[in-house]
Every structure is written in C-alpha cells, then in structure tokens.
Amino acid sequence: MMTYEKIKRRAFEIVERSRPGDTASRIFDIFIITLIVVTILTIFVETFEIPDKVQKFFDNFETFTLIVFSTEYLLRFWVAPYKYPRLSPSRARLKYFFSFIAILDLIVILPFWVPALYPFDLRILKVFWLIKANRHTSSMRKLFVIMRRKKSELLYSLFVLFVLLMATAVLVYHFESAAQPEVYGNALEGLWWSISIFTFAWPGDVYPVTIPGRLLGGIMAIIGMAIIAVPVGIVSSGFIESAEKQSKAKEKDVKLELLNQIKDELDEIKKKVDKSGGTK
DSSP states (O other), X not given: OOOHHHHHHHXXXXXXXXXXXXXXXXXXXXXXXXXXXXXXXXXXXXTSOOOHHHHHHHHHHHHHHHHHHHHHHHHHHHXXXXXXXXXXXXXXXXXXXXXXXXXXXXXXXXXXXXXXXXXXXXXXXXXXXXXXXXGTOHHHHHHHHHHHHTHHHHHHHHHHHHHHHHHHHHHHHXXXXXXXXXXXXXXXXXXXXXXXXXXXXXXXXXXOOSHHHHHHHHHHHHHHHHHHHHHHHHHHHHHHHHHHHXXXXXXXXXXXXXXXXXHHHHHHHHHHHHHHHHHO
C-alpha cells in the first residue's frame, strides 16, 4: 500500500516531468499538450460565425479544460516541495505560486471559478498556454535551456538592436518631418518605420521622400539583415553545442556499456578458470 509521501512523490513525477519509461507521465504530457492545442484552435474558430450546437460544444469543452488545468494547478502547488527540495514546503509553494506560468494559469482559471472578480473576459489569455507546453516537450525545454545559456549574448544583440532602432527613429524623424509632417510627426512614428525596416515588414504607405531619408532606409535594410541574423546564429550555435554534448554523452555511455560487457566476460572466464583449477 502506497503511503502519503509515495503518492505525493508519484504525483510529482507524473505532472512535472516525463522520464524515459514512465508511461503514465508520458500519457499525461500528451494529454495536456493536446488540450492546449485544441483550446487554441477553438479560440481561433470562435472568431467565425458558428452554429449554436458547435458553440455549446466549445463552451462545454472550455469547462472541461478549465477543470483539468485547475486540477493540474492544485497538484503542482501540492507537490512544489519536490520541485524545490532545498526550500521548506511553505517557501517552495510560495515560489511556485509567484512563478510566471503559475500566475498566468491563475489569471485564466480564476474568472471561471469566481466570475464576479473580473469585469471583463480574460479567456483570450489562454493563447499563452502554449508556453505551458514547455513543461511537457523536450524540444521546447531544450530551446529555453539554450536561450538561458546564451542569455548574455542574446541580451547584448538585443541591446545593439535597441540602440540602432532608437538612433534611426530619431534620424528619420529629423530627415522627414519637414517633408512629411503628417507621416513623421514625432520620433515614435519614426520608430514604427524603423522596426518595419529591420524586420523586413516594409510599410507600403510610409516611406522616406528625402535623399538623406532614402539613404538611411537603404543602410538600415542592409544592417537589419545582419542584426536579425545575430540572435538566430546565437540560438543555432546553442543547438549545435547541445547536439555535440548529447553525442559525446551517448558515445561515453556506449563505451561504458562495452567496458561493462568486457568486465562481465572476464569475470565469467575467471570463474571458469577458478572452477576448473579447483576441480583438478
């Protein structure tokens, strides 16, 4: 018979992470990811005119998903001491309560249970439940780990991008405000144009007409390709490093397994030799 602590530990293993060979945890991960994806799809479909029967089905499905995610939230709150073993149970639960994903869950779940607390509909925030998939898929976990590992390089590249955006916004305002006061009335409108150029989403109805403004636009377009490529390259290098580490780890495991097999064979040979010596 399982004790209270064993049940609690097993609940943590199921809801928190999927280990190799843990069928229950894997099924839970697939179930939660499926619910998240279907929830996002229903939000998308609800933007169209749909029959009342379909809307009723979506409402029932929403009730089901919110009950499931509310249960998941309570379970994670309950087993938080296993997630943060160095903290006391109360401090561990407090840390989970104030974590980003837990706050997001609470914001979306509470209106369902206590609608009087919210004068407006916050269900649209369910689209951010895609972030929850990070808990249940190794690929997304790997991406977040790489971004955390490359945090300093990514922050530096984003800082350079921010400086360039601010500088070009001010420059294009000074170059174009006299010629197009209705388009470039302030540096903020110039910032929108700068962001569009850097991200290759050229605003067709907004463009510079002065020679300095056009030169600036051309330079920004060229620099933008390099600037946008920097964070992509940083993340790509992180994936390559991660793949190399995994390859080395697998190679090490294979070598250890071979060594263990050789050792076992040598032990068997030694036993046979000792046995034959003892018989003589």
